[in-house]
Amino acid sequence: MSDIVINNKLDKLHEECGVFGLYKNDEELDIVALTHDGLYGLQHRGQESVGITVIEDGEPFTTKDLGIVSTVLDPKNLSKLPNGKISVGHVRYTSSDYLDRAATQPLVMRYIEGSLALANNGAITNFPEIRQRLEEGGSIFQSNSHAEVIGFLIATHRLQSDSIEDAILNTMQDLKGAYSMVISSPSKLIGLRDPHGFKPLCVGKLKNSYIISSESCAIESIGGEYIRDVEPGEMVVIDEDGFKSYHSEIKKKTSLCLFEYVYVARPDSIIDGVHVNLARKKAGELLYRENPVEADIVCGVPDSGLDAAQGYAAASGINYATAFIKNKYIGRTPQGVGNDKKERLLNTRLNVLKNVVEGKRVVIIDDSIVRGNTSAHIVKILKQAGAKEVHMRISAPEFRYPCYFGLDLPEAEDMISNKYSINELKNRIGADSLAFLSINGLHTIAEGCNIGLCDGCFSGVYRADKPKKKFFDRFAKKINKI
Ligand code: SF4
Numbered sequence: 001m002s003d004i005v006i007n008n009k010l011d012k013l014h015e016e017c018g019v020f021g022l023y024k025n026d027e028e029l030d031i032v033a034l035t036h037d038g039l040y041g042l043q044h045r046g047q048e049s050v051g052i053t054v055i056e057d058g059e060p061f062t063t064k065d066l067g068i069v070s071t072v073l074d075p076k077n078l079s080k081l082p083n084g085k086i087s088v089g090h091v092r093y094t095s096s097d098y099l100d101r102a103a104t105q106p107l108v109m110r111y112i113e114g115s116l117a118l119a120n121n122g123a124i125t126n127f128p129e130i131r132q133r134l135e136e137g138g139s140i141f142q143s144n145s146h147a148e149v150i151g152f153l154i155a156t157h158r159l160q161s162d163s164i165e166d167a168i169l170n171t172m173q174d175l176k177g178a179y180s181m182v183i184s185s186p187s188k189l190i191g192l193r194d195p196h197g198f199k200p201l202c203v204g205k206l207k208n209s210y211i212i213s214s215e216s217c218a219i220e221s222i223g224g225e226y227i228r229d230v231e232p233g234e235m236v237v238i239d240e241d242g243f244k245s246y247h248s249e250i251k252k253k254t255s256l257c258l259f260e261y262v263y264v265a266r267p268d269s270i271i272d273g274v275h276v277n278l279a280r281k282k283a284g285e286l287l288y289r290e291n292p293v294e295a296d297i298v299c300g301v302p303d304s305g306l307d308a309a310q311g312y313a314a315a316s317g318i319n320y321a322t323a324f325i326k327n328k329y330i331g332r333t334p335q336g337v338g339n340d341k342k343e344r345l346l347n348t349r350l351n352v353l354k355n356v357v358e359g360k361r362v363v364i365i366d367d368s369i370v371r372g373n374t375s376a377h378i379v380k381i382l383k384q385a386g387a388k389e390v391h392m393r394i395s396a397p398e399f400r401y402p403c404y405f406g407l408d409l410p411e412a413e414d415m416i417s418n419k420y421s422i423n424e425l426k427n428r429i430g431a432d433s434l435a436f437l438s439i440n441g442l443h444t445i446a447e448g449c450n451i452g453l454c455d456g457c458f459s460g461v462y463r464a465d466k467p468k469k470k471f472f473d474r475f476a477k478k479i480n481k482i
Helices: 031-041 127-136 146-158 164-174 216-221 259-264 276-290 304-316 341-349 373-384 422-429 439-445 469-480
Strands: 004-006 017-023 049-056 059-066 086-092 098-100 107-111 114-124 177-184 189-193 202-206 209-213 225-229 234-239 242-247 297-300 324-326 350-352 361-366 389-394 433-436
Touching: 017 031, 017 114, 017 177, 017 189, 031 049, 031 086, 031 209, 031 216, 049 114, 059 114, 086 114, 086 177, 107 146, 114 127, 114 146, 127 146, 146 164, 146 177, 164 189, 164 234, 189 209, 202 216, 209 216, 209 234, 216 225, 259 276, 259 439, 276 304, 276 389, 276 439, 297 304, 304 361, 350 373, 361 373, 373 389, 373 422, 422 433
Parallel strands: 297 361, 361 389, 389 433
Antiparallel strands: 004 098, 017 086, 017 209, 049 059, 049 086, 107 114, 114 177, 177 189, 189 234, 202 209, 202 225, 234 242, 324 350
């Protein structure tokens, strides 16, 4: 089987990854089953590869492959893992056009003290410079994974540091950009969040055992209790002495990705003090206040448009209705077959309830418009089902700038909002009206968030250094030849 698989993406956004880890202090717990279930709870963050590493007596045992939890982590593969002390789990979506089997995580690497298993969510913006420097020094890499470079740096710093903790804190000095990680050493489970705090990471407990997870929903889905978020620049370490927290000396503007609240995270998660479902509902309320319209029903595009649609309905007094049935078995990044696969995948993914929309003026709420194909399809099938009017409302501002920190957005020149005015776009997608949430409104939905927020892809103002473009491009070409 080839190690590189062409990635057939639809016109929807994709998350970067989900990370999960467990340190078992309760003999009766089944660490393999719990990590499997935790990754199920994070499946929405990545459906291209999945893996689990379990540490038993300091040694790593791993199962991982391209695919989703239900196909890769089948009973046969799980039976190869011991009921050990520490686990690290990962679900992945890649922003590259290729799926690199060598980059599936957890990445397991050997260093002076034994094995490191690494699972990362994010994008290191100075990755090309670091990797080139290391390659010029003779280092060899197996994959295009940022986690591999981070593991190499940790192993190198360990040679001059007193402990793995110091080695990781020193590694943080080398890294720029976004990273929320779960790492295991032979005897420790470590959670690490970059000083900007771009991606979520939180800590929970199940009995006396500790969990680290991208989102609180995964902690609760295995019966655990969400304790708190890992703070930007914080490293949490769990070992036989208990739970410890360390803070990097690096001080940066905190910058949680606002799009986590709009689309990426699961609605039953709490991120940095804000309930995701309530943020989405508030987005719908603000959308109505900013962009009211007379209509008969308000509907959401599943899944992330549903809470926003409820908010719009509550604020407007217009009836909320279910217009779409989503095929739950396709996932967010389906693979299609045949020449017209994109059109057929859209049809397979969403079906309209004709008896709900026929003869009605419909407000339809979605989370984003990137290239416009999906929005045009949604309007088309609503009108084919007999909707009298279709008013599209988007629970985020217009995408106008790239994301350098892990969300797979197209280049600015390919974003439809940079090609057409809102009125032109409305005509292109066939809607009767179209409006977006304002950037101020977007910040309002995250009221109560206890760290700073990134809106860079909407405003063009980033709270962290962008990568050096020349370097970035050169490396991107090189990677695509792998
Ligand atoms: S640029 Fe946009 S998608 Fe990227 S981290 Fe910032 S808000 Fe999130």
